[in-house]
Amino acid sequence: MSTTTAVAPLTIQDAEALVDHARRAAEAAGVTVSVTVLDAGGHLLAFRRDDRAVLISGETSTRKAYTALQLNAATADLVDAVQPGGLFHTLPTALDRPLLFMAGGLPVHRDGRLIGAIGVGGGAPSQDHGFAQAAVEALV
DSSP, X not given: OOOOOOOOOOOHHHHHHHHHHHHHHHHHTTOOOEEEEEETTSOEEXXXXXXXXXXXXXHHHHHHHXXXXXXXXXXXXXXXXXXXXXXXXXXXXXXXXXXXXXSOEEEEEETTEEEEEEEEESSOHHHHHHHHHHHHHHHO
């Protein structure tokens, strides 16, 4: 008899809801953003770039989501770790797929298990973090 319980994965509907909630939070603040949602395997589930968002925000939102997923941590909490002398100082350049240690990426959990991640880019880092946080809080 197995003692593990299945946790529902992040669905397309979940991913689209995360994008919508993050974009609404950004719109309310007058900020144009890109939002990326990845599943637990790091595969793209949803992406949206506002028409007027800076082009690089698409890349930063994706890298923030990937970083949050790989380290199961908010990217805002990892910024100091990559500074000289920090625990992850060499990590940003050690992998084939680049990580981005800038606020705006959050892991997404269900029943205490990691099921994906969201990344927001386009605003100030603290704004991006707030938009991602609003989305994650609205999902549960």
